[in-house]
Amino acid sequence: xxxxxAPVLExxxxxxxxxxxxxxxxxxxxxxxxxxxxxFVVQASVAIGGVVAALGTTIWTATRTDVLDxxxxxxxxxxxxxxxxxxxxxxxxWGLLLVLALxxxxxFAERRLGGGLSAFTGRAADAPGSSGEAEATRHRLEHTExxxxxLFALLGMMLFAASTDLLMMFVALEVLSLPLYVxxxxxxxxxxxxQEAALKYFLLGAxxxxxxxxxxxxxxxxxGGFGLAxxxxxxxxxxxxxxxxxxxxxxxxxxxLFKVGAVPFxxxxxxxxxxxxxxxxxxxxxxxxxxxxxxxxxxxxxxxxGAEWDWQPAFWAVAALxxxxxxxxxxxxxxxxxMLAYSSIAHAGFILVGVVGATGGDGITSVSSALFxxxxxxxxxxxxxxxxxxxxDASGExxxxxxxxxxxRRAPWLAGAFALFMLSFAGIPxxxxxxxxxxxxxxxxxxxxWPLVVLGVLVSAVAAFFYVxxxxxxxxxEPRPDGPLLAVPGAMTTVVVTVAAVATVALGVxxxxxxxxxxxxxxxxx
Amino acid sequence: xxxxxxxLVLGAIAAGFAIFSVAIAPLTGPRRYNRAKLDxxxxxxxxxxxxxxxxxIPVKYFFTAMMFIVFDIEIxxxxxxxxAFDALSWFAVLAVLLFLVNITVAYAYEWRRGGMxxx
Numbered sequence: 001x002x003x004x005x006a007p008v009l010e011x012x013x014x015x016x017x018x019x020x021x022x023x024x025x026x027x028x029x030x031x032x033x034x035x036x037x038x039x040f041v042v043q044a045s046v047a048i049g050g051v052v053a054a055l056g057t058t059i060w061t062a063t064r065t066d067v068l069d070x071x072x073x074x075x076x077x078x079x080x081x082x083x084x085x086x087x088x089x090x091x092x093x094w095g096l097l098l099v100l101a102l103x104x105x106x107x108f109a110e111r112r113l114g115g116g117l118s119a120f121t122g123r124a125a126d127a128p129g130s131s132g133e134a135e136a137t138r139h140r141l142e143h144t145e146x147x148x149x150x151l152f153a154l155l156g157m158m159l160f161a162a163s164t165d166l167l168m169m170f171v172a173l174e175v176l177s178l179p180l181y182v183x184x185x186x187x188x189x190x191x192x193x194x195q196e197a198a199l200k201y202f203l204l205g206a207x208x209x210x211x212x213x214x215x216x217x218x219x220x221x222x223x224g225g226f227g228l229a230x231x232x233x234x235x236x237x238x239x240x241x242x243x244x245x246x247x248x249x250x251x252x253x254x255x256x257l258f259k260v261g262a263v264p265f266x267x268x269x270x271x272x273x274x275x276x277x278x279x280x281x282x283x284x285x286x287x288x289x290x291x292x293x294x295x296x297x298x299x300x301x302x303x304x305x306g307a308e309w310d311w312q313p314a315f316w317a318v319a320a321l322x323x324x325x326x327x328x329x330x331x332x333x334x335x336x337x338x339m340l341a342y343s344s345i346a347h348a349g350f351i352l353v354g355v356v357g358a359t360g361g362d363g364i365t366s367v368s369s370a371l372f373x374x375x376x377x378x379x380x381x382x383x384x385x386x387x388x389x390x391x392x393d394a395s396g397e398x399x400x401x402x403x404x405x406x407x408x409r410r411a412p413w414l415a416g417a418f419a420l421f422m423l424s425f426a427g428i429p430x431x432x433x434x435x436x437x438x439x440x441x442x443x444x445x446x447x448x449x450w451p452l453v454v455l456g457v458l459v460s461a462v463a464a465f466f467y468v469x470x471x472x473x474x475x476x477x478e479p480r481p482d483g484p485l486l487a488v489p490g491a492m493t494t495v496v497v498t499v500a501a502v503a504t505v506a507l508g509v510x511x512x513x514x515x516x517x518x519x520x521x522x523x524x525x526x
Numbered sequence: 527x528x529x530x531x532x533x534l535v536l537g538a539i540a541a542g543f544a545i546f547s548v549a550i551a552p553l554t555g556p557r558r559y560n561r562a563k564l565d566x567x568x569x570x571x572x573x574x575x576x577x578x579x580x581x582x583i584p585v586k587y588f589f590t591a592m593m594f595i596v597f598d599i600e601i602x603x604x605x606x607x608x609x610a611f612d613a614l615s616w617f618a619v620l621a622v623l624l625f626l627v628n629i630t631v632a633y634a635y636e637w638r639r640g641g642m643x644x645x
Contacts (some may be wrong), residue, residue, distance in 0.1 A: 004618075
């Protein structure tokens, strides 16, 4: 009988994924065998420890990658039989995702705010408002599955950002999405809203996955292979059957832009961000966006780089629309979480401006500008949602923007941190957001997209007006007598808000080290 | 196109058989109705009762079905592995062992959390 050759796996390069996957599986086992009493603490510690271990492994892996010879700066190599590309952008994204996940895990583990109970429902099977639900609360039940679920989602995000094969990318998309659908439905308060969010996200997400898969099939039909490098070769050499390629690109883009949260595939974002438990929203808003933007950039630049004149105009339109709808939409919102959701849509637009910008050259490239923007956006987002967790009344988080009036008089530090995140979103100088915007706009300028840059700056001004208005309401209006109670922040949330605020200022005042890291990451390796 | 002909023929036979089976059943089958035939179908004769006005519903059939899928997928991977065992390297043995460990973890979770208790 013929020998079937064993696949070659570069264990040292995929070690971060292996560590994280192993810890997630251990989490499932802990869920089965650890008694209920210590389970929450054990699960939280193992999840946080696992993320830290994976972060350490990522740094170790990053030191082992070599800079490649070539016209453009690039490092790393394709691993696991052409399924993953462990290159500079992948490693930077892994590190970023792990840092953001570490902050989110601290929010997941926070139990001081809900009277000793986490932000997740005690028993998800109970109907909201039923006697069973009250019983679950009385017995202090908690769903500790959230930690392994979040780790599996994180594993999917890391795979998604590094996949250089369309099938691998689809598997990663599902691994990242399925746990998130479940996590969205587990809020302890306002459970109907939360379940609605989970169902909407699941239905629309499954729909967009189908689009993505159809796109994969069409591109396979055109190129005869799943690898992004094979597709790139086919794009460069084949001239017939162009419609097949274009339809494939369009369908793939639908699936990816859905996860990015770009207009016109954005309509799930406000409902899901509002309904999901706030720690999950923070994790999802920061993590999914980072993974999806990098995956989108990889597909567009590596596989379809040779056909960029065909897809670029469509992406210019999507980027412009996304910025406009996000910024204008956030003005009309009366709920803090919905407002942050619309602002995340606007940020997706700004990042897309960078992604379709310059692809090479000595200056800032589209990849490195997007990576830095994702860092600035990610820390500010997690910080903002951590503040949302702290502003509470008797029924849970008080997310109505009216109740935030005069918050600055009552809790100056907290409101100050929130104002800082708002200013970073607005792109005011000396915050991380300014450097991020400057990066994506200069990448687009270098690519000759001056109309998009002009529009982006105008939209930034509109959005800034809104963010500054929130800051003014918090600091210069009288507090309402029926305003929200402020929870005494637990140690974890305090750490998250502090780290996010310090990072936002540090990245704005001296962006050098992280900007350097993003530039050194170089181009995608095919 | 010629090499696709057997597939088309097979498809035509399958479609013909399906249409024939559905069409012949009302003509030849006896019509005897009882309560079970008009009730909801849930893997058995007696469906689990639904509480008035909503509430928690036992999902034990669902759990059994999920467990079936777990083992079904296990067999889907184990069978080709067993057939081609002598052509595969040690890597495949380790990979299948790792796969079995993962399946067992899911199984252990369901067992410990009471997924297999019927009542």
